[in-house]
Amino acid sequence: MQYSSGMVGLRERKKQRTRRALIESALRLFDEKGFEETTLAEIAAGADVSTRTFFSYFASKEDVVFYDTHERMELVRSLLVRADPGMSPADLLIRVVESSLAWSSAQEELTFEDAELRLRLILTEPTLQARALTVLFDTQLTAAQALHEAYADELSLIEASAAVGALFGSVKLAVIANLESNRSLEQIWDTVRRATDVALAGLRSLG
Amino acid sequence: MQYSSGMVGLRERKKQRTRRALIESALRLFDEKGFEETTLAEIAAGADVSTRTFFSYFASKEDVVFYDTHERMELVRSLLVRADPGMSPADLLIRVVESSLAWSSAQEELTFEDAELRLRLILTEPTLQARALTVLFDTQLTAAQALHEAYADELSLIEASAAVGALFGSVKLAVIANLESNRSLEQIWDTVRRATDVALAGLRSLG
DNA sequence: ATTACAGTTTTCACTTGTTGCAGATTTGCA
DNA sequence: TGCAAATCTGCAACAAGTGAAAACTGTAAT
Numbered sequence: 001m002q003y004s005s006g007m008v009g010l011r012e013r014k015k016q017r018t019r020r021a022l023i024e025s026a027l028r029l030f031d032e033k034g035f036e037e038t039t040l041a042e043i044a045a046g047a048d049v050s051t052r053t054f055f056s057y058f059a060s061k062e063d064v065v066f067y068d069t070h071e072r073m074e075l076v077r078s079l080l081v082r083a084d085p086g087m088s089p090a091d092l093l094i095r096v097v098e099s100s101l102a103w104s105s106a107q108e109e110l111t112f113e114d115a116e117l118r119l120r121l122i123l124t125e126p127t128l129q130a131r132a133l134t135v136l137f138d139t140q141l142t143a144a145q146a147l148h149e150a151y152a153d154e155l156s157l158i159e160a161s162a163a164v165g166a167l168f169g170s171v172k173l174a175v176i177a178n179l180e181s182n183r184s185l186e187q188i189w190d191t192v193r194r195a196t197d198v199a200l201a202g203l204r205s206l207g
Numbered sequence: 208m209q210y211s212s213g214m215v216g217l218r219e220r221k222k223q224r225t226r227r228a229l230i231e232s233a234l235r236l237f238d239e240k241g242f243e244e245t246t247l248a249e250i251a252a253g254a255d256v257s258t259r260t261f262f263s264y265f266a267s268k269e270d271v272v273f274y275d276t277h278e279r280m281e282l283v284r285s286l287l288v289r290a291d292p293g294m295s296p297a298d299l300l301i302r303v304v305e306s307s308l309a310w311s312s313a314q315e316e317l318t319f320e321d322a323e324l325r326l327r328l329i330l331t332e333p334t335l336q337a338r339a340l341t342v343l344f345d346t347q348l349t350a351a352q353a354l355h356e357a358y359a360d361e362l363s364l365i366e367a368s369a370a371v372g373a374l375f376g377s378v379k380l381a382v383i384a385n386l387e388s389n390r391s392l393e394q395i396w397d398t399v400r401r402a403t404d405v406a407l408a409g410l411r412s413l414g
Numbered sequence: 415a416t417t418a419c420a421g422t423t424t425t426c427a428c429t430t431g432t433t434g435c436a437g438a439t440t441t442g443c444a
Numbered sequence: 445t446g447c448a449a450a451t452c453t454g455c456a457a458c459a460a461g462t463g464a465a466a467a468c469t470g471t472a473a474t
Binding site for chain 1: 333336337338340341344347348351363364365366368369370371372373374375376377379380381383384398401402405406408409410412
């Protein structure tokens with residue numbers, strides 16, 4: 001019958017292994033030869049499955065790079081939805097950014113979990129960049145909605161969107177600027193924290 | 208030889224006519240049957256050219272929807288680059304938004320220039336939405352850079368990005384929210400103006 | 415163990431976007 | 445009119461993605 005949460009049959013383990021193999025194969029190839037230059041046949045071959053099988057794990061070639069998007073977004077949403085009512089909106093958003101960074105650092109499931117490389121890939125390949133912007137956009141909408149609901153008395157939806165927009169806008173730029181000047185992830189996170197402070201100055205003044 | 212600006216030979220006129228025909232054919236079909244469901248062969252047929260020729264006018268199927276992107280971006284850049292030094296950053300950004308709206312309303316070149324329909328198409332079709340976000344992102348980068356340069360003494364690049372992010376973030380949301388509730392373009396523009404005010408409150412308080 | 419069933423993978427065929435190339439066609443101009 | 449450059453077309457080829465049927469493999473019940 002159905003397993004409720006800890007499906008640990010051979011079947012399930014095999015599926016996870018294949019998924020991982022596909023991700024690692026894809027990322028390794030993208031890194032070596034670039035996204036456009038890598039073919040689905042090659043990715044599949046590297047994971048020892050048929051080309052067709054790739055599509056029962058990922059809906060498209062880009063999707064494989066964003067394998068953890070869903071969890072990331074859930075994290076953001078959950079932090080915003082059950083916000084401590086005592087905390088100011090600005091402080092809450094800061095906590096969201098920090099939790100998000102902490103979560104990234106904590107992910108080590110994959111051999112290939114080199115966050116910096118993935119980031120560089122996304123910033124480099126137009127197709128991946130477009131996909132990242134879509135993900136970010138959805139996150140932004142979710143966050144603005146949640147923030148507005150958490151502080152319905154103080155923040156209109158438009159105001160919440162402005163705050164979130166400021167935050168994401170400055171963080172995006174901080175990441176890009178830093179990556180271009182070849183800094184380590186740690187240095188980048190520092191800049192992101194400063195960008196956050198600046199971005200939220202406006203929100204604080206609304207109080 | 209080279210014509211400097213007013214190329215009005217038969218050749219050039221014919222090219223413009225074909226370009227227009229392609230845009231109209233594409234938008235009409237996208238509207239009728241959806242973006243994915245429309246084939247390049249159909250678009251080309253509707254404009255009386257071969258499928259191959261489509262690609263000497265547009266680099267991809269999506270591109271045809273964003274035929275005026277370049278001019279739009281030039282408008283934004285030019286407004287920011289030669290800013291009146293007496294104007295505050297917030298007022299300058301407001302002017303940018305208003306000029307942009309005015310420009311949109313003034314475009315009537317195409318039979319099919321139904322701005323609302325194009326907007327709805329972009330918001331509806333994932334592929335087009337992704338493309339739009341890319342365009343918007345580039346504009347945001349350009350604007351932040353230009354704003355920072357125009358007010359180098361007062362605004363760091365991060366601060367400029369935050370301001371632009373707030374502006375774009377709230378405007379995006381205003382557009383979406385309004386379009387979903389089926390309002391006219393005029394009503395949407397009103398909301399955008401209010402969103403602009405809210406978004407820039409933070410920037411004003413920085414002064 | 416055997417077997418029937420459901421979930422997975424593979425194979426195959428097909429559509430569509432996109433590109434390179436070579437051979438027409440058309441246009442601008444002397 | 446006639447040549448050179450710009451355009452357009454048809455064709456072949458490749459990669460992403462999809463649908464459907466056949467082959468394979470855990471799972472669980474007898």
